[in-house]
Amino acid sequence: MKEQDVAVEGGRVEALGDLEGRPVARTIDASGQVVAPGFVDVHTHSDLTLLSNPEAHSAVRQGITTVVVGNCGLGVTPVVADPDALRAAAAYFDLDPSVRWDLE
Known part of the structure; x- marks a missing residue:
């Protein structure tokens, strides 16, 4: 499984990848979890x-x-x-x- 950052805006996935340094309103550590759309x-x-x-x-x-x-x-x-x-x-x-x- 690939570990990467996920940017969500307005309830939709906006970006995937290395998003370090990008301004964020909230961060959730989902290490060891699966992040999937509905x-x-x-x-x-x-x-x-x-x-x-x-x-x-x-x-x-x-x-x-x-x-x-x-x-x-x-x-x-x-x-x-x-x-x-x-x-x-x-x-x-x-x-x-x-x-x-x-x-x-």
Whole structure:
């Protein structure tokens, strides 16, 4: 693994390399750690769990900043025709039963 300086500005990586002498607002010693941008989870079932856990703590703790949802054919949209049938079909997702599906 390559050790180098990382400059971040406005939440984005601005520069990599030997940045010694460059003016900085804050320095973090990440020696022995891995510094990586946010990861994209391209196959998740968070489309349902995000309703009851909108801060997605488990994903954020893994470095995931973007998720692709709805790729298994189940998406979160207003459901008014038969919400009980949908809840039964999605029971394996361990969805909080108090979550409303009508998006009101």
